[in-house]
Structure formats: C-alpha cells, structure tokens
Amino acid sequence: MAEFNALTESVIKGDIKSAVAETQKALETGQDIQSIIDDGLIRAMDDVGERFSKGQIFVPQMLRSAKTMQECMKLIQPHFKEGDVKAKGKVVIGTVKGDLHDIGKNLVSMMLEGAGFTIIDLGVDVNPEAFVEKVKETEADIMGMSALLSTTMPAMRHTIDALKEAGIRDQVKVMIGGAPVTDDFAREIKADAYAPDAGSAVIQTKKLLGLS
Amino acid sequence: MRKPKNHKPKKKKQTVRLPPSKRHKPKYVWLNVLPDDLWIRVRRGKTIWEALQKAAVHLEGDCGGLGKCGKCKVKVLSFIGPPSKEATELLTEEEIKDGLRLTCRNKIKKDLVIYLGEPQPDQEFFQILKTGYRPPLQLDPLIDKRLVTISPELQKQELSEMDRIRRAMGPEGRNLQVPLHCLRTLPQIFGKTSYHGAVVLHENSMLAWQDWESVGRRYGLVFDIGTSTVVGKLISLLDGHEVAAISHLNSQIRHGTNVISRLQFIKDNKDGLKRLHDLLLKDMRGITQRLLEVGELRPEEIFIAVAAGNTTMQHILLALDPSGIAEAPFSPIITEGIVVKAEQAGLKLHPEALLYVMPAKSGYIGGDLISVILASEAAEQDSEMILGLDLGTNGEIFLGNRSRLLTCSTAAGPALEGARISHGAIARVGAIEAVRMVDGQIQFQIIGNVKPKGICGSGLVDLVAVLLHCGIIDCEGLIHPTTNEDTAHLNGRLVENSGVYDFLIASPEESHNGRPIYLKQNDVRELQLAKGAIAAGIRSLMHEMKIEVGAIRHIYLAGALGNYINPFSAMRIGLIPTVNPDIVKSIGNAASTGASMVLLCRNSWHMAKLLADFIDHVELSHRADFNQHFIEHMDFPRDNLW
Structure with missing residues (x-):
C-alpha cells in the first residue's frame, strides 16, 4: 500500500492548500487513483468521523475536512477512467x-x-x-x-x-x-x-x- | 412604528429612560423571605436583622442586633461570600457549610433570598426571576374607579337607575354599558351606599357599583406563564407599585419539561388539554390566593388580570387546542390578543373580572416575547438599533427599532438551562451560578452557599469563558492541557478518557454528595451548539436588516438567564457579539413587566397589538445563510477580550 500519510494528515487538519499539493504530487508520481482515494482521502475521513464521534473535533472542523476532501477529488476527477472508481452507494x-x-x-x-x-x-x-x-x-x-x-x-x-x-x-x-x-x-x-x-x-x- | 392615539388627551410628554446599567447601585433592594415567599423592599445597606424587624418578622435574638448572641441565624440562599471573622466565631463549621449567617451581621447590598426556619427537604428553593426594570409610563390602567353621587334631584326624576348613573357621570357616562350581573345587584347596592359610591369602569362598561370607600382599593394581577414556572404579581393600579410577587413551578412539568412534550401529551391523551389546563389553573389560583392574602384583599375586589406566555401556554390557559403548533406549518388557533371573562378561563375573581391575554405573532413567537419587546421599548426607538435576547430552550431574538423590527426563534437546545449537560442543574440550591478567576484560582459562586451539586446555565457560560481564558479550552472547543505557565496548575484538574479530556469542577471532597463534578468534552459541544444557534440567529437578523455589529446601540438580555449571565463571559464565548459591555443590559423578567405595562396603561395594550402586526418574523429554517452562520459560530472567538 502506498504511503499517503501527509495527504491524510492534511485532510484531517482541513488544510486545503497542503492537501491539494499532496494530491497533485501523488498524481504526478503516478500513484494509483483508487489508492489515492481509498488509502489517502477516505482513510482520512474515516479518522475524522471517529474523532467527531469521540468529541475530539466538532462540526466546523469536520466540515472543513469534508471540504478539503472535495477539493482533492476535483483534482483527481479528470484522471478518472471508465470503471476506475466504483460508486459506493x-x-x-x-x-x-x-x-x-x-x-x-x-x-x-x-x-x-x-x-x-x-x-x-x-x-x-x-x-x-x-x-x-x-x-x-x-x-x-x-x-x-x-x-x-x-x-x-x-x-x-x-x-x-x-x-x-x-x-x-x-x-x-x-x-x-x-x-x-x-x-x-x-x-x-x-x-x-x-x-x-x-x-x-x-x-x-x-x-x-x-x-x- | 407609530404609536396609537391615546384615549385621553396627553397630559404631558412621556419620559423615556433607559434601564439602569449593571453598575448602577439601586437605592432600594428586595429581600425575599422563604418559605413564605415574602418580598420586603429595603434600603440598600440595612442589615437583614433591621429589615426583618421593620417587617415585623419574628426572629430569635437576645442582643438586639449587636452580633453577640449568635441566635439570629438564617439560611441565606443568594451568594453572599463567607461570614465576617466575628460572625464566624458565633457559627459552627457545619452551620457555615449549610449557608447559615447572622442576620444582624449581614448588610443587604443586592437582592437577597433567605430562608427562615428548618428547610423542608421537599421545599427546594429555585432561583426564579420575578423582578425587572419597568420603563416609566403614564398611568391609565385598564380598570378605573370613579366616585359618583346621584344627587337628590336626580333621584326624584323619572329615570331608570342606569340613566341616573349616566347623568351623574356626565359626558363620560353617556355610552355607559352595564353587564347583567351588575344590573341585578344594583338596587341592593344602591340602597346600601345611599346613592354615593364608586363605579368600577372598564372602557365604557360599568363592572360594579361599590361602596365609595373602596375607591382607593384598585389592584390588578399579572401572570407570566412560562413552560417551567408561573409568576404572578399583585399590582396597585393607583401608583403602579408591585405589592407582591409569587412564583410556582408550572405543575404541567410532570408531563414534560418543554413545549413539545406538552403538545405531545395533548396529542396522545384524549383529555390531555383539559388536564394541562386544570393543572395550570390550579397553579394560577394558588398564586392568586397567596397574592391576595399578602395584599389583604378578597377575590371579588380584583377586576382585572393580564397574562403573557408562549403561544402554547396561552392556548392552554384558554383551553384552546395548541396541537397545530407541534409540526410544520406550526399553526396556532389564534395569535391576536384577546379579552375574556376571567371566570371563563377558570380564575376566581370578581364575576365580571376580565382577563387580557397578550397578542402573539406565531406558534413560536408568543405573547411573552411581545411583552418583552414592549418592556424593552425597542419599537419606540427612532433610529438606535436594539438587539434583545430572551434565552431559554428556545432562544428568542429581536432586532430593530421604530422603522423595522425583526424577530426569530432559534432551537438553541436546553444546554443554557443546564439540561443535556453531564452535571447540569437548573438554578436551585447547590447550582454553580457564576465562576471567576481570582489570583490564578478558579472560584465558584453557588446558590445557597453550600457545596456544589451541579452547574446551571450562567455558571456554564462563565466556566467555559474562564477556561478559554486559561487555555484549557481552545477556540475549537477542545479541552486539553494548557501551555500557559500562569494557569498550568489547572492541568491537574484534567482527566483523560480515551483521547478526550474532562475538566474536574469539584472533587468528591469538594462536592455536595461526595461524587466528582465534571465539565465533560461533550458538555462543551452542547454549549457550542446552543451558543452557535443563538449567535447565528443574531447574524441572520443582522444580515436581513443589513447592519453590522457596530450599528447596535443596546443589547437587552431578558429572562432569568439574561439576568444572571455575565456579559463579559457571554461575549467571550461568542453568545452575543463583541461590543462595549456598557451597552449590554439585563431587563429582568421582562415578560411580566410587559404584562404589567398593559395592566397599567391602556395604550400599552394597543401598542402590544400593533407590535404583533408590526414585527417581522424571520423563519430561520427557510434561510440558507442561517446554516452557514451556525457553523461559523460554533467555534469560540479567538480574541481574548479580558
């Protein structure tokens, strides 16, 4: 599994600038798109959800992370190929x-x-x-x-x-x-x-x- | 908004004063003596002993107030700080812990509540706000009395008794109407009073002909019907003075603590409305009886009562089904103010007595808020922008002035009343009501001067503000150890629990029941939701009004929480916008103030009706910007004002 720790961290922090830069870097170095999404972005959001349930972060922080993820997805979308990404539901x-x-x-x-x-x-x-x-x-x-x-x-x-x-x-x-x-x-x-x-x-x- | 025309020619221009600021020290304060709930008006600085002597309340004591015998001890429920050194010697440690003080050694500097005799375990003291500032008004009460003499010449003329009264009263009596009950008793009472008596007038209607000596006995009642408490006041119609005020927990509370649960009860039970109506009326009759005892009055001497409550409570008072308020589109049966026979509502006063029920705006903007706005005089401000808050489970907000007045109701949640908070409490004995930082140590002010049992709304706001100041809570609301050296000793009060910290308010030794009291991480989250909703409501109104914070000239806080909340703390947590604290004022129990204004001035009733039409209700759930503001205002302000 590729390492996306920096990306994950940025999404958790809700740091759009650094998350976008990390996504850009991952795309440029030819990382697998599904892997960027699953092991980078979604893993981050899972963590965000868990922190929220515990009370470690609150609504504004959670939303900022969600927004950060969406910005990253915008970058990734043009690289989608047919069947690349499965809709989850x-x-x-x-x-x-x-x-x-x-x-x-x-x-x-x-x-x-x-x-x-x-x-x-x-x-x-x-x-x-x-x-x-x-x-x-x-x-x-x-x-x-x-x-x-x-x-x-x-x-x-x-x-x-x-x-x-x-x-x-x-x-x-x-x-x-x-x-x-x-x-x-x-x-x-x-x-x-x-x-x-x-x-x-x-x-x-x-x-x-x-x-x- | 234009004022309606006065019924009477204007005697003089009405003076408009603003409520006194918190720093203003009043000349007179109130001493509330429980369990009788006696209210004594006292010159500030007198000792409790002196006040009780004057009011002929008997107390033990051998030394005559010299502070030697130590027998005149009473339980003080308001916060007053530790006893003086000499008094300490006359009290046992246990007594000091229970909040006992010597009456002759304690000067009354602010409104004070004391308890005489042995407190009964089931007779708990609740901090319910009854008083409030009332703007000066021109006395023109809903009920008037006139001395009328029917001269021997008139008695000889071939006229009906009614026409005799009309003639004797002159132009004012021309259109005099008389209800049947009054007509039936007329011959008898004429004989008794020898054609010289006092006419009880309501508008152009004669409610009774009384003994002329009763002309000076003019009193009315007002009720503030809250979801959790009912407050009643006996008011003199001669000078507007509050003779007595009494409160009672709303007995409907057994069927739920909030409006929604009462509505649910009515929906679920066939006789639900009747049962809630009966409970409310029982409370109101009980309050009335006590008020009349204090005023040494008989029920038949009362001809007028004014009631203000939220729309649901006003419906229940009139036995109208409020179920429509339960769900969208939240339709009540009536919103306009109405006048009914008090008897029909179930109040036992004079058979012809009238009950005025305040106009409401909508299902969630009730007669209580209209009363608050009336008391705030916001609609009489020419250009100055007024922001008003009535804080409870629903935070009601108004903004504007004579040109435009907006209101909204935000579902702030019950956190500000101590509910949904781990160790939350309503404002009663043992509740922490204020928190201060003194020489690096956190100090708690507890109702009843006992060890703490929990924390109420004003205490919660204070505590979070203090912890923000100390760096224990950050602006995102997270509790964590502080890096600030000056307050690092407080880190010892943090307890980690699977990745989150809780703040220890009182250790088992410090608390009332030997169990620790915490401020938990989720409690801070609840407060963030509550204050976020209110702050967002304020922003949405400001946005609608197209103004910035700088345009606000006065912020009025109504209700109990509004009275006890520290404006600095409210600003520190972002509950209210950051402004010059001098413009933030508490106007006390403004709902009952507004109702008493109606009682005392007919013009106020018309004002209230106009207000209900004039104000614009902003429905927040229809607004996209409300959610945006809400999310933005969940965080605490970064700036440290202190």
Whole structure:
C-alpha cells in the first residue's frame, strides 16, 4: 500500500492548500487513483468521523475536512477512467414531514458525501410519498430520515409504512437519526439502523452496505 | 412604528429612560423571605436583622442586633461570600457549610433570598426571576374607579337607575354599558351606599357599583406563564407599585419539561388539554390566593388580570387546542390578543373580572416575547438599533427599532438551562451560578452557599469563558492541557478518557454528595451548539436588516438567564457579539413587566397589538445563510477580550 500519510494528515487538519499539493504530487508520481482515494482521502475521513464521534473535533472542523476532501477529488476527477472508481452507494436523505430542522441532516449528508457516497437530499418537511418516489427513481441503497421534534417522530413510521405499501421496503435500507430518536425507537419502527451523530451515520451506512 | 392615539388627551410628554446599567447601585433592594415567599423592599445597606424587624418578622435574638448572641441565624440562599471573622466565631463549621449567617451581621447590598426556619427537604428553593426594570409610563390602567353621587334631584326624576348613573357621570357616562350581573345587584347596592359610591369602569362598561370607600382599593394581577414556572404579581393600579410577587413551578412539568412534550401529551391523551389546563389553573389560583392574602384583599375586589406566555401556554390557559403548533406549518388557533371573562378561563375573581391575554405573532413567537419587546421599548426607538435576547430552550431574538423590527426563534437546545449537560442543574440550591478567576484560582459562586451539586446555565457560560481564558479550552472547543505557565496548575484538574479530556469542577471532597463534578468534552459541544444557534440567529437578523455589529446601540438580555449571565463571559464565548459591555443590559423578567405595562396603561395594550402586526418574523429554517452562520459560530472567538 502506498504511503499517503501527509495527504491524510492534511485532510484531517482541513488544510486545503497542503492537501491539494499532496494530491497533485501523488498524481504526478503516478500513484494509483483508487489508492489515492481509498488509502489517502477516505482513510482520512474515516479518522475524522471517529474523532467527531469521540468529541475530539466538532462540526466546523469536520466540515472543513469534508471540504478539503472535495477539493482533492476535483483534482483527481479528470484522471478518472471508465470503471476506475466504483460508486459506493446512493443515499436518499431528508427531514420528515412536519419538521423543518435540517442542520443535523445536512451534516450527515456532507459526511456521507465525504465518505464517497452519492447523496440525494430532499430537504425538509418531506412527505412519505416523496421519499418513496425518490427511492424508486434513483434505486437508492439507503434512505435516511431525520426528525428533531418528538411530535414529528411518528412520520418516520409513516414513511416506512409507505415504503412497504409501495412494495420496495426490502430494496432499501432505512437509517434514522435526530435529537429525540433512540436505538429503541429505530427497532420499534423496524428501521435498519440508528445513527446518533454524523460520524456514526457514515459507520452505519458502511455497515448496512457491507463495506466495513 | 407609530404609536396609537391615546384615549385621553396627553397630559404631558412621556419620559423615556433607559434601564439602569449593571453598575448602577439601586437605592432600594428586595429581600425575599422563604418559605413564605415574602418580598420586603429595603434600603440598600440595612442589615437583614433591621429589615426583618421593620417587617415585623419574628426572629430569635437576645442582643438586639449587636452580633453577640449568635441566635439570629438564617439560611441565606443568594451568594453572599463567607461570614465576617466575628460572625464566624458565633457559627459552627457545619452551620457555615449549610449557608447559615447572622442576620444582624449581614448588610443587604443586592437582592437577597433567605430562608427562615428548618428547610423542608421537599421545599427546594429555585432561583426564579420575578423582578425587572419597568420603563416609566403614564398611568391609565385598564380598570378605573370613579366616585359618583346621584344627587337628590336626580333621584326624584323619572329615570331608570342606569340613566341616573349616566347623568351623574356626565359626558363620560353617556355610552355607559352595564353587564347583567351588575344590573341585578344594583338596587341592593344602591340602597346600601345611599346613592354615593364608586363605579368600577372598564372602557365604557360599568363592572360594579361599590361602596365609595373602596375607591382607593384598585389592584390588578399579572401572570407570566412560562413552560417551567408561573409568576404572578399583585399590582396597585393607583401608583403602579408591585405589592407582591409569587412564583410556582408550572405543575404541567410532570408531563414534560418543554413545549413539545406538552403538545405531545395533548396529542396522545384524549383529555390531555383539559388536564394541562386544570393543572395550570390550579397553579394560577394558588398564586392568586397567596397574592391576595399578602395584599389583604378578597377575590371579588380584583377586576382585572393580564397574562403573557408562549403561544402554547396561552392556548392552554384558554383551553384552546395548541396541537397545530407541534409540526410544520406550526399553526396556532389564534395569535391576536384577546379579552375574556376571567371566570371563563377558570380564575376566581370578581364575576365580571376580565382577563387580557397578550397578542402573539406565531406558534413560536408568543405573547411573552411581545411583552418583552414592549418592556424593552425597542419599537419606540427612532433610529438606535436594539438587539434583545430572551434565552431559554428556545432562544428568542429581536432586532430593530421604530422603522423595522425583526424577530426569530432559534432551537438553541436546553444546554443554557443546564439540561443535556453531564452535571447540569437548573438554578436551585447547590447550582454553580457564576465562576471567576481570582489570583490564578478558579472560584465558584453557588446558590445557597453550600457545596456544589451541579452547574446551571450562567455558571456554564462563565466556566467555559474562564477556561478559554486559561487555555484549557481552545477556540475549537477542545479541552486539553494548557501551555500557559500562569494557569498550568489547572492541568491537574484534567482527566483523560480515551483521547478526550474532562475538566474536574469539584472533587468528591469538594462536592455536595461526595461524587466528582465534571465539565465533560461533550458538555462543551452542547454549549457550542446552543451558543452557535443563538449567535447565528443574531447574524441572520443582522444580515436581513443589513447592519453590522457596530450599528447596535443596546443589547437587552431578558429572562432569568439574561439576568444572571455575565456579559463579559457571554461575549467571550461568542453568545452575543463583541461590543462595549456598557451597552449590554439585563431587563429582568421582562415578560411580566410587559404584562404589567398593559395592566397599567391602556395604550400599552394597543401598542402590544400593533407590535404583533408590526414585527417581522424571520423563519430561520427557510434561510440558507442561517446554516452557514451556525457553523461559523460554533467555534469560540479567538480574541481574548479580558
């Protein structure tokens, strides 16, 4: 495995300038593109997610790392060849009907994007039908729902019911989160996973898709 | 905003003064005596002994206040520092530890709370703010009384009794209306008072004809209905003086601590609304009874009450279903201010007594915030930009002046009330309420002068500010050992736990229950979220108003936290923008102040109604810039102001 420690460090620190320089260097020295991404960038973001879950870094630092990674990806993209990079998975995400809080959901989106997933963000106050339609349309692997109010938590159950009615419940994994949401609640409504924070959302997503 | 026309011709121009700054030392302070919850107005500098003597409160004591017998000890709940050397000799170590002090050796320099007798274990003291600064206003209360004599000539004329009253009152009586209850009692009371009595007036309606001697007995009630506490005040309509103030924890708390949980309770239970309404009314009746006892009044003597609360509480008061507020689009049943018979709401006062319920703006901008804005007089400022904050689980913010006034509500989370903090506490005995750095050592100020049990909102803000200052917390919010030599001794208080540090506030020996108290890394994160949301709310309003920090002339902090929070600490952690601290002022329990302004001045009611229309509610969840500001303001400011 190639050494990308300097790149990894820069992404963790959120130092865009040095991360971009390191990526440039790796590309110029002919490193394998998949390896730059997996062993450099994504390894860094895994570390960032873990630090976030522990409380060692906070939202602004995590976002800066995510942004750093995206800048590096921009450099790498022109070098992609067909089939070079496997898409990791598609995630449809949104805040449930009746709820307008989206900060947590946005953090999850950004972290998942940073971890290499494709994100389809439906925004806030999303109807069960809208979730179902988007999951069908995009053939998403994961559906993520967020609720910050205990009064809007039942909408998560309704959305899962809507998936069942549409006959696609077994085609998509459901992950939920938000301040009042618990692991017990996730089990109760038969969601596939509960993520208490954005870092865990990445870990859970990977687990659900058998990537870790 | 234009002021509505006065009902009466203007007597003189209203004087507008600004709230006194924190440094201003008032001539009079309040002594609150528990468990009776008696409030005594005292000249600053008098001893507790002198104040209690004057109020005829009996205390043990042989020496007459000379500091010799050591018998006049009481439990002091407000922070007052250690006893003097001579007093120390008269108290046992145990007594000092329990916060006991000699009344004759302690001068009252600020508002003070004491406890007489043996504290009952279930009778805990909560620090609830009842007082506040009220701007001067022209007295024109909602209820007025007039002496009316029906002359012998009038009595002889062929007129109805009602027309006799109308004639006797002159032009003012021309359109006088009279409710049925009053009409029914009229013949009887006319006879008793020999046609010479006091007319109780509300607008152009006569609520009662009373004995002429009652003309000077004019009182009204105001209620500040908070999600966690209910405050009631008895106010003299003659001079605007607060006769008594009493608070009670909102009994609905057993069904959840926040508005959302109450809404959930109503949704989940068929009789949920009725049960919450009944609990609230029981609290309000209890408060009313105590207030009337203090004022030596009978319920029938009260004709008026004004209530302010968040939109959900106001709905529950009127037994209106607030469920619509629970989810988007957050629709309440009513927002306008309304006047109902107090009896219909369930208050037992005079049968014709009226209850004014403050106008609200939306599901989350309630009558309490309208009251706060009213008390701040922000809408009467011609050009000076006012920023106001009412901090609680929801941080409510307003910005502007007469030309434009913006408000928003941010879901700050409960960290500032001590919730979701590992050793967080609400402001009650044992809570650390302030933290200072004295000669390189951290000093804690604890409610009740006991060993600490936890930390409340104002203490948390102080502690994090102090630790930022010491380099123990960095501007990204990480707790780590400091490299600053002057404060390196504090590194000994850091405890490492799988890669993160926690700060030891009190060791088992230093704490109240023998268990250590920590500020954990995640507690700092909770605070960052709370202060980030409020700071971002402020920035979003500033952005909408197109102004910079420099344009803000006054910052008003309302509510209990606003009163106890140290402005320097609030700035150090970035909760409020960095400004000249002189412009930051606490306006106390401004929600009840606003309600009492309505009680005392009819114009204020119209102002409140206009305010609700005039203010613009900025819905933050629709704004892209709010998230950007939120993320930017989660970090602590780099600049060290201190």
